[in-house]
Amino acid sequence: MPLAIYVFSLCTFAFGLSEFVVAGLVSAMADDLSSSVAAVGAAIAAYALGAAIGAPLLTAALASWHDRSLMLLTVAALGVGSLLLASVEQVLTLHLVRFGTGLAHGVFMAVAASVAVKLVAPAQAGRALSVVWMGLTVSLALGVPLGTLLGSFWSWRVIFVALALLGCLSLIGLLRWMPVQAGAVAAQPGAGLSGLRAVLLRPLLSVAVVSMLVSVAVFSFFSYVSPYLLEVSQAGPRLLSAGMLLFGACTIAGNLVGGYAGDRFAINRCLLLALLMLVVTLMLLYVFRQSPWAVLGLVGVLGAVFFAIVTLSTLRLLNLAKSVAPLASGVASGLNIAAFNLGTALGGGLGGLLIGQLGLAWLPLAGVGAGLLAIAVLLSQTPADVPYEAETQR
Template sequence: MPAAIYVFSLCAFAFGLSEFVVAGLLTTIADDLGARISLVGTVIAAYALGAAIGAPFITALVAHWRDRQILLLATALLGLGSLLMSASPNLVTLLAIRFVVGLGHGVFMAVASDAATRLVDPQRSGRALSVVWIGLTLALAFGVPIGTYLGSLWSWRVVFLSIGVLSVVGMLGLALCMPRGAAGSAPSRGGAWKGIQAIIHPQLLTTAGIGALVSVATFSFFTFVSPYLQQVTGVDVQWLSLGMLLFGVCAIAGNLLGGALGDAMDGDRSLQLALCALALNLLGLYVFASMPAMMMLLIGTLGICFFCIVTLLTLRLLKQAQRLIPAYSPVAAGLNIASFNLGTALGGAMGSLTISYATLASVPLTGAVAAVLAGTVLYRLARRRHGSRV
């Protein structure tokens, strides 16, 4: 595997830590800035919104630039943004900086995902993609707990300074390892307007829609995992912490599994199996809600299913784009990132509606319905593709 792909993973870890670590620092940030926790929580949404916009639209606008240049600039934005976040005097400033850094996050993940699949043979593209994305899952599984601890020991500002240092290391790695020539660059691209047009390709939008449904399925439950475990399952905070740890650790396994399946099997078949597993997993979270040990197991396998599907869908979109719009394949990766971010927000809204009009215990059923719908859309697409070949 080329060294550049491991550098992509390191940078993805830095971006992921910048996005997720705030969840563990909300109280200390609120105390330092003199703001309510409910308002400080919006800094997470501001970052996700930036990533959702930056991934497809900013990537499309700069698609005619060289990959190396885009990745270096996005990582530099993270470094500068982390420095500014650490010095933020108030919540409004922090929100604005988080949104801008989120834009860079979306662009980096889109371009790095596409570049990784072109730096290796097609037979290894799934594993290359999983290495890039494992940086995000490592940030979720290990970076957030460590960052939360350091934030409580010193200051949340030190955590963001550390992310800035990590981004500088990533920039050096990109400068040294990212190929300057054709091996690291996409085919010749046109102007920004053609990049924008690539976003609305029907086949790419359909696959991105499946990704949004997968996020709705997962996060309609996971957004409310804390009250679900404490009120429905009836466990204490120690069980909740174990569940969160299992989800993060198993997410790493899911990432690697998705890459292996993408290389070893037909893409649509492996996706159908993973979507079926996701629906059954969510159904199990409803059926076995009163059994703490079984719930821990199912929360872990939820992490496996979700991140396996993330890798497989990203690979599917990139292969579609490299076939249909080869000059703008990074835009497809951006669409995928945007769909997962938007689906995450919509999943939280669907979970809230379920709680309001049904019960908290019914939340996993909402997720299972979304997973079945995603599987149905994929099945119809596969049937249509097979019929066109006959």
């Protein structure tokens, strides 16, 4: 595996930490900025909105740029944005900087996934993607809990200074190990216009819908996993912390399994199996809702299945893009990232609505419904993915 791909993983770790660490620092930031928890918490949504816009639209608009230049620019934006956050004094400024950093996040994730599969042999594409996403999963499993701990006992501003330094390190890594020729495919006449058109291509959008529904299914439950464990399952704070750590750790395993399966087996079949496992897991979370240890284990399974689907769906969209939008593979990857971010927001809203109408205990069933709908959409589609080996023989 080229060293550049491991550098991409370091970059995704930095971006993942930038996105998620605020969730653990909301209270400390609200006290320091003399603002409400709700106002500071909205900075999470501002970042997700930027990522959802940046991933498909900004990536499409900049499709004529060299991939290397785009990745350097977005990592530099992460570093600058982190320094600005470390010195911010007003909530409005906080939201604006978070939105801008989210734009950079979306573009980087889209381009990095696209470039990773170009740098390896077709039979290693899934594993290359899993290495790229590894940084994101490690940020969830280790980076966010550690950053939350340090930010709570020291200063939340120090965390963003550290992120700026991490961004600088990532920038040096890209300059040193990313091949200059990696951007040759993207930098063609008409690539920008082709990229913008690709956002509206029905085959790509239909595949992205599955990703969105998966995210709705997961986050309609996981957005409220804390009150679910504490109030429905009657778990204590320690078990809740264990659940969060287990979810993050299992995302690493799921990511690796998804990459391996995508290289060895038909992607549509793997994705269908993963979706069935997702539905079963959410159903069991409802059935065993009053058993804290069972819910704890199922939260871990949920993290593994979710990130296996993330890797498989990204590989599936990149496969399809090779046929319908060869100049816009980064846009295809970006659509997937945007779909997951949009699904995260919709899932949180759906979960909140369900809590208000029926109560916390019914949360997993909302995910079951979204998961079944994702399966129906997948089965209604013409098989969009062809094994890389078969594509190579064409």
